[in-house]
Amino acid sequence: MSNRDGLQRQHMQWETVIGLEIHAQLATRSKIFSGASTAFGAAPNSQACNIDLGMPGVLPVLNQEAVRMAVTFGVAINAEIAPRSVFARKNYFYPDLPKGYQISQFELPIVGKGVVEIELDDGTLKPVGVTRAHLEEDAGKSLHEDFHGMTGVDLNRAGTPLLEIVSEPDMRSAREAVAYAKKIHQIVQYLGICDGNMQEGSFRCDANVSVRPQGGPLGTRAELKNLNSFRFLERAINIEVERQIDLIEAGGTVVQETRLYDADRDETRSMRSKEEANDYRYFPDPDLLPVELDGGLIESVRAAMPELPDARRHRFERDYALSPYDASVLTASKGLADYFEQAAKVAGDAKLAANWVMGELSGALNKAGMSLDASPVSAQALGGMLLRIVDNTISGKIAKQVFEAMWAGEGSADQIIDARGLKQITDSGAIEAVVDEVLEANPEQVSNYRKADEKKRPKMLGFFVGQVMKQSKGKANPQQVNELLLKKL
DSSP: OOHHHHHHHHHHHEEEEEEEEEEEEOOOSBOSSSSOBOOTTOOTTSSOOTTTTTOTTOOOOOOHHHHHHHHHHHHHTTOOBOSEEOEEEEEOOOTTOTTSEEEEEOSSOSBOOEEEEEEOTTSOEEEEEEEEEEEEEOOOEEEOTTSTTOOEEEOSSTTOEEEEEEEOSOBOSHHHHHHHHHHHHHHHHHHTSOOOOTTTTSEEEEEEEEEEETTOOOOOOEEEEEEOSHHHHHHHHHHHHHHHHHHHHTTOOOOOEEEEEETTTTEEEEEEEOOOGGGGTOEEOTTSOOEEOOHHHHHHHHHTOOOOHHHHHHHHHHHHOOOHHHHHHHTSSHHHHHHHHHHHHHHTOHHHHHHHIIIIIHHHHHHHTOOGGGOSSOHHHHHHHHHHHHTTSSOHHHHHHHHHHHHTTOOOHHHHHHHHTOOOBOOHHHHHHHHHHHHHHOHHHHHHHHHSOTTTHHHHHHHHHHHHHHHTTTOBOHHHHHHHHHHHO
């Protein structure tokens, strides 16, 4: 049975219920309970101090910046902020968990209930409840490559601060789950509390998935662990939904368990039975005092709150007269929104800047497999080139040549225009001379144009424009060319 068939049956008979647990690595320079660095890419075990290693006699000290970042997220989603929260020990054994427990929050998390709005495919808005967001430390990482049947353990990540954001089971499809995950991803990046790098594990999702007859009681859920791309998240949920429906319809029973998505085989498979809270034997960590927040901290966070994605999108529509679609694309990430605004400010033409950022720039980045941060053309440089379109120094067509040269590192737009002699011809006399030559050389086409009806003329005019642009090597001002041709024809 195809995945499409499974989703069709799901729509007709079954209802999917999805909740997400998102782990956002907080962008602090040091770990949550130690002074060790959180920088990515260091040699294995070079950034793990005695506290991270769980050595006897060492004591954790809470990172105040991690607390402020958690509160920032809570304020951004209008959630309850707990004036008093408690750290607990979550007891379990992994080779990369040196203490034999993880410091987390359980009964009293720092952020309580909140709401995030997502946009559905039909443009309607749907609220998704956030149950809680709590602080915890990350575990280390097990390395299975290059050890000839053995496993290496890298504890650099041990103690890295995480904000675990737990949703209500409010999502009813994989697409809704992806929309919610993208919204959280967007919010934490705008807030500057997480870089959102999914390839490096800074932002990852666990999905709790179950199915039930339409309107029936909740089914037994399976947890899909460590999904580190939105594409994998959608695919894994759809496959798991189909698996559960097939199992139930064949007379089987869904078992509560933790499952892994294998992208190579495009399947989910069982890892272990799903633990419950009592399996972890939570108890308050005796080495850490409760966190007590005063109103001053919350108010200072509220006062320093940056512009959030929805507000920025609405401002782009209002102030720059952009369409809802363009505004949505440009505000999808804070970096892209910043880039666009800087380019538009220099160019003095927001719509032109939007078209180039979404078109030529994004296309070049995708082709080169680059992130925006690595772009060889800065926002100021692109804006400077667009300014030359606005002031008629170059045409839009010539601008593409200039952009390619800028991308190749040949200099600024002005340097390239001067070096290549690309300035647009705006002298009406010079353009008129070329127009006259083209009309004189093509008497038959001129005659046909004058005999043609109004509907056919625009297409026929294109022939003359093309000839003039060819003779002027693309330098003639297109608007003036069109005006002169219409006048003379």
